[in-house]
Amino acid sequence: MASTSAARRGGGASMRFKNATDAFVSDNRPLIADIRKALNTMREIAVEMERFNRSEEVRELEDAFVELLGTYEECMNFSNVMESVGNNYQPGLELTDFNKLFKNEVSRLKCNASSNRQTAAMLRQFKEAVWNVHHSGQPMPGEEQEDIVMTSTQIGISNTVCPISGKSITDLAEPVRSMDCKHVYDKSAILHFMKKNPTKKCPVAGCPKPLQANRVVCDTLLHVEIEELRSSNKNTVEPEGIEDFTALDDED
Numbered sequence: 001m002a003s004t005s006a007a008r009r010g011g012g013a014s015m016r017f018k019n020a021t022d023a024f025v026s027d028n029r030p031l032i033a034d035i036r037k038a039l040n041t042m043r044e045i046a047v048e049m050e051r052f053n054r055s056e057e058v059r060e061l062e063d064a065f066v067e068l069l070g071t072y073e074e075c076m077n078f079s080n081v082m083e084s085v086g087n088n089y090q091p092g093l094e095l096t097d098f099n100k101l102f103k104n105e106v107s108r109l110k111c112n113a114s115s116n117r118q119t120a121a122m123l124r125q126f127k128e129a130v131w132n133v134h135h136s137g138q139p140m141p142g143e144e145q146e147d148i149v150m151t152s153t154q155i156g157i158s159n160t161v162c163p164i165s166g167k168s169i170t171d172l173a174e175p176v177r178s179m180d181c182k183h184v185y186d187k188s189a190i191l192h193f194m195k196k197n198p199t200k201k202c203p204v205a206g207c208p209k210p211l212q213a214n215r216v217v218c219d220t221l222l223h224v225e226i227e228e229l230r231s232s233n234k235n236t237v238e239p240e241g242i243e244d245f246t247a248l249d250d251e252d
């Protein structure tokens with residue numbers, strides 16, 4: 001029975017390790033949210049300065065923006081690495097070389113990092129916001145695409161509608177997110193759903209991840225991302241033929 005107890009010990013170790021990496025990722029999230037807020041503020045200030053034709057300051061601000069964006073990307077990548085290592089770690093017979101484990105994960109995630117696409121979109125958004133001050137409606141030089149709105153995925157929101165209540169994520173009073181699949185729900189709706197469904201699989205169509213009450217949470221980063229989604233929605237034309245419920249909520 002040695003192998004069973006070894007497996008149990010291993011299971012305990014990987015569980016403890018996962019708890020530790022989860023705690024790290026949670027602790028890192030307010031930092032990421034703060035940097036993101038700072039980046040948004042810098043963009044707003046740059047736009048104001050551009051209005052007053054203070055081009056030199058705008059240029060300096062863009063340099064600082066790029067630098068902070070690099071830090072933001074590093075923080076995101078580090079969190080992603082921690083999360084992924086925590087999810088996949090299995091103790092073997094030999095002692096684990098954690099340094100190697102992290103390094104491998106860093107190079108693996110660098111190849112398909114969504115954070116790179118996100119920061120590229122954020123820099124583009126900065127440049128376009130500044131450009132639009134004096135050149136609204138004209139395409140920015142060197143850019144072929146005309147769409148200036150960041151997609152919800154680039155912002156970090158993977159579903160724009162709560163799969164249970166059908167409400168738009170931007171209209172939710174209490175949004176929560178699954179730490180496992182990153183899907184966002186209406187808090188009361190998902191709590192009710194978890195009570196009624198013993199299997200507790202994520203209700204987003206095609207998502208195989210199970211739901212755990214203690215891993216469906218709201219964090220500052222989610223609020224920042226939803227706020228960004230809201231302002232990016234303002235820039236898009238409302239599709240016709242869709243009833244607008246948002247006006248009802250505007251009163252309070």
Ligand SMILES: [Zn+2]
Nearest residue numbers: 181183202207
């Ligand atoms: Zn899901």
